Amino acid sequence: MTHNLPDANSWKNVMNRPKRGVPEGLWMRCPGCEATIFRKEAEKRLGVCPECDYHWYVSARKRIQQLFDEGTFEEWDADLEPTDPLEFVDKAPYSQKLKDEQKRTGLKDAALSGTGMIRARRVAFSVTDSAFIMGSMGSVVGEKLTRCIERATQQHLPLIIVSGSGGGARMHEGMLSLMQMAKVSAALARFDTAGGLFISVLTNPTMGGVAASFASLGDVIFAEPKALIGFAGPRTIKATIRIELPKGFQTSEFLLEHGFVDRIVHRCDLQSEIACTIDYCGK
């Protein structure tokens, strides 16, 4: 084949030409298959790629909208706010980072909790948003979840926690963050002793201290397809053992295969699967 390559100057002209085409935000690129997707189409499918079924990130508020019967959700403990107990400073102070993240995400911290109806069944509900400092668990996340679990115990409600956290325990609050793992797990142990039903939903990603506490303690554990779920991050593992990690390592499918997940549930079926589980357990 012969090509008549344009000379360097004409290419420059092409590159410098003002961009024309569709308005911003009408189309989006799927991080899974790189296909260009019509945004409205994706939103209709709850943020799932129509081409490859890749489950995109959904914010905590959007998740509530997707799961709950319209207008039934009532938020708990909305006035809990993080502070900076260690006066932690890395490249920038943690207090500043909090302000930036709050502005960027519109959330006070990485978790929301409350109660509402899912297909006409009342539940206690918490969700972590993986966009707020990687969805990491600090004192506020720990406290919100614990209060939510305690209310579920008192009011005999089924408990649903949707977790998304790439960070695990939040470094900026040091050991206070690590202790949230024990605090939430202890609350779940009481909920369990009281006979409560806990459905844990794992989304992309669920790692570290979040995976190693409440996310793994469900009576029933659901995972969204192809989510990254595990204890140690793939990079840490690679640096320790110095061999290539197998394909599909630490995905939902990997966990299902090794027996740590009950069901892989497509986002569009989540509502009905939760309702079905609640009915089976007679809650």
Add this chain to the structure above:
Amino acid sequence: MAENTHCLSFERPIYELEARIQKLEILSAQKPEARNEVRQLRRELTDLKKRIYSQLNPWETVEVARHPERPMTTDYLELVFDEFVELHGDKTFGDDRAIRTGWAKLDTYKVMVIGHQKGRTLKERNSCFFGCAHPEGYRKAMAKMKMAAKFHMPVICLIDTPGAYPGIGAEERGQAQVIASSMFEMSRLPTPIICVVISEGGSGGALGIGVGDRVAMLEHAYYSVISPEGCAGILWKSHTYKEQAAKALKMTSKDLLRLAVVDDVIREPLGGAHRDHHLMANRLKIFFRNSLRELIEQPIDQLLEARYQKFRNMGVFLEGGVQPLESANGEASVQSSHRIPADAALS
């Protein structure tokens, strides 16, 4: 001390002075007038150790906690307890050598001891992955704890790990799940639990056997949400910032006592536990004896309620713009009821 001992950089003046004293001692055998000088230098040595060890920065604390000659679980098993009967295996997959479990006797108390083991020789270190436990280790610990509760035995946990093992097998066998259920079960285990961070308290791997009625740490141990190297790598994008990270993470015994994450700090011999295993073991024994005496008397419901509340109150946050009372433990005066008097520990 022998020539080939591991010397940390800030300890050099101590070793130099010790070498001088040693030389003089040999000399003083022939020259009695040198004895006075030896006595003088010994006094200086004590002052020097006091000075250096009272001003350790957080990173130096980490170095002391990782000192290869620091006493580890097997040393304490020998020095603190009258007898140790090891119980192996998780009855599911294998026997993780990074966690040792078994029955032991302390005075008249029969207890279940669970402890991370790092290993002294290279061979031992490799066999127990430098104290990094796999899921079978935590599963074993959990099974033995449940057995202890069944037979009314208190549980003693010795924490010494850089973290749970990050590897393919560990993930395949559910590292996250076992650590979670370990905390879950420990929070409601109907028997007294005493946990002591003896050297390194590395994140989830440490907390996996770290939920108890009493949580203490040795003076120069550290307990952290992430290793200082790991934190520096993530937040500063370079491991060279490990010293800053160690400082920022507030991982020393002093900081954690202030934050009420630990109930007690057990004093180390002058110049660190690695200088006197026997004295350290003795102090630990006194701590265990005192704690056991207090905890065993309590009714189980009361014990479990107190254990729940202890962890329930951890965390600092604002509610409606102010810090609620129960979360204000950041600066709360931590009055420990059973601090070991220094003289008692020396006996």
